[in-house]
Amino acid sequence: MESTKLKRPKHKGSPKLFENPMLEKLTHTHISVPLIIFFVTSVALIYYGIFEKGFRTPEILAWFAGGLLFFTLIEYLAHRYLYHIPATTPRRQKISYTMHGVHHDYPKDKSRLAMPPVLSLIVASVLFIIYRAILGDYVFGFLAGFLVGYAGYLAVHYSVHAFKVPNNFLKILWHHHSIHHYREPDRAFGVSSPFWDHIFRTMPRQTPASDRTAVGKSIDDENMGKAHAH
Template sequence: MKPNHKGRAQLFENPILEKMTRTHIALPISIFIIIAIGMLYYGLMHSFINLVQAIGFFVLGWLIFTLLEYLAHRYVFHMETDTPLKAKLQYVFHGNHHEYPKDKKRLAMPPVVSLLYATMFFFIFELIFGQYVFGVVAGVLFGYAMYLFVHYIVHAYAPPKNFLKQLWIHHSIHHYKDPEVAFGVSSPLWDYLLGTMPKRSNKA
């Protein structure tokens, strides 16, 4: 699928559903940073976690998010499109983004959808971590907000002259050279560990 630097895919004929697929990036970033801070505050104020536990489980949650991001990108967003239904789902989830990578209004899931996922993950992680869920999920949500920020910067601006440049190059390789590598957006960690780092020349 050849990238198109201009334009926008139409995903639904229903105008309401179509409009819901677009969002300004500042909205979900703000929502999830506020929720992450609120969860840490609630956990600390109600003695579910102390300060050291909050920091430790927050970092753990952030690390967990980078793995979830990698796995979702590699195995869900780039699923095999061997049936018409899977092809349609893949295009709605992610294929349209590869076709129109400069569409700034589709660089994040609609907040309603992402909030539903966040609620589901809260209850799953509560079963695993118990009262420490407030630190873990705060880290996961903050990681998601940082992913959205990095993803937007990569697609909306020229390569920055700071540490973000390497992430810009990494994700650009995924979009414009080889979509089967470089699945990590906010971090290349799992690409290193799981063998999907792109092979780059010395000039890259």
């Protein structure tokens, strides 16, 4: 896979993406909006599955877990192959910049850490139709898990960019994503976990232990927030 050119990201500002003011406004999303929408939708789907479709709780939870795991795979594949699509034509270049390149240029722009809810709601509706055609009524558990996975991914991604590195096991998520942003944009595509990077062999390249402190210093300390021990 082509390595994305690593430019120095800007830590202030929010560039204009569209001339049309309506479209431009849509590119700014407060993170709480999709989090609430998809959490409430998931609760409604589970409620409907149990009380209207008569599923037993363990059954719906199993499908929920399946949907959640499936989301993490889609998260990985979309980030690797769709967001980082090689910019072979000016049109592709524009689409990929609008979807994701802008986030690499302005990683601290908190208004651009989620897709516009209008768009994600359309995607969710299409997924409902597709999953229902394949899974029948199991869609209620499966899609609920999938959407909770999406909300979780958004929450992790937002936290990694907005908050300083926590001093516990969660710091691995900060570190993994900061490597993707600041050193190896062609690696470390998993945001909610490094699981699929292990499976598909896109974990960060091994660095000698002696260099690792320096890496941690330049990646995490300067760019992602406060110092943390490795």
